[in-house]
Amino acid sequence: MTDLTDAKDALRYYLQEARESLLWKLDGLSERELRMPRTPTGTNLLGIVKHAANVEIGYFGDTFGRPWPTPQERVSDAEVDADPQADWYATERESAAGIVDLYRRVWAFADATIEALPLDAPGRVPWWRNGEVTLGRVLVHVLTDLARHAGHADILRESIDGAAGLVADSSNLPEQDWPLYVQKLTALADRF
Numbered sequence: 001m002t003d004l005t006d007a008k009d010a011l012r013y014y015l016q017e018a019r020e021s022l023l024w025k026l027d028g029l030s031e032r033e034l035r036m037p038r039t040p041t042g043t044n045l046l047g048i049v050k051h052a053a054n055v056e057i058g059y060f061g062d063t064f065g066r067p068w069p070t071p072q073e074r075v076s077d078a079e080v081d082a083d084p085q086a087d088w089y090a091t092e093r094e095s096a097a098g099i100v101d102l103y104r105r106v107w108a109f110a111d112a113t114i115e116a117l118p119l120d121a122p123g124r125v126p127w128w129r130n131g132e133v134t135l136g137r138v139l140v141h142v143l144t145d146l147a148r149h150a151g152h153a154d155i156l157r158e159s160i161d162g163a164a165g166l167v168a169d170s171s172n173l174p175e176q177d178w179p180l181y182v183q184k185l186t187a188l189a190d191r192f
Contacts, residue, residue: 007119007136008114008118008119008136008139011114011136011139011140011143012111012114012139014143014147015139015142015143015146016107018143018146018147018150019052019103019107019146020167021150021153021154021166021167022048022049022052022146022149022150022153023049023100023103024167024168025045025150025153025154025156025157025163026045026046026049026096026100027168029045029157029160029161031095031096033045033160034046034090034096035047035089035090035096038156038159038160039156042085042088042089043088043152043156044088044089044156045153045156045157046089046090046096046099047087047088047089047090048088048149048152048153048156049099049100049103050075050087050088050089050090050094050099050102050103051087051088051149052103052146052149053074053099053102053103053106054074054075054087055142055145055146056103056106056107056109056110056142057074057106057109057110058125058127059110059125059138059141059142060109060110060113060114060138060142061109061110061113062125062126063123063124063125063126063131063133063138064113064117064121064123064135065123066109066112066113068109069109073102075087110142113135114135114139117135118135119134119135119136119139120134120135120136121134121135122134123135123138125138
């Protein structure tokens with residue numbers, strides 16, 4: 001049982017909850033559906049997961065002097081220089097299963113950093129102007145970033161097939177006549 005009164009345990013618990021929430025948004029969709037851009041800026045479900053994996057490698061690896069063991073799996077600085085969105089989509093040689101597997105292995109890598117260090121352990125984020133940080137600050141930063149992207153995935157998935165909510169087996173949404181509810185909100189909006 002996780003001790004949510006301990007700051008480090010609480011941060012790890014919510015980080016893992018956000019990770020799992022993000023991945024369930026991929027369940028049951030085809031490669032095409034996962035790759036399909038869903039916004040004018042190209043946001044897609046598989047790209048969000050690839051981005052999250054690269055974020056965790058950087059913040060829980062590079063920041064604390066722990067190199068990712070297989071650097072060819074992460075998006076390189078050269079790739080980002082050539083394409084600033086390189087970590088936001090799967091290439092032809094990458095599969096959804098491969099990216100999900102990578103992300104799960106990144107969890108273990110990141111969790112090893114979190115386990116090994118106290119919250120006040122110093123680190124340095126190489127891509128920040130003043131990159132001096134602590135593990136605690138990095139945990140909050142990554143958790144905030146991941147929760148934001150899990151929210152993006154919520155909306156994208158709901159727009160595909162209506163799957164919504166916090167976790168796959170419990171939507172945490174009330175029983176509702178959703179078309180009627182949307183009709184009510186549309187009528188309210190139309191008054192303005």
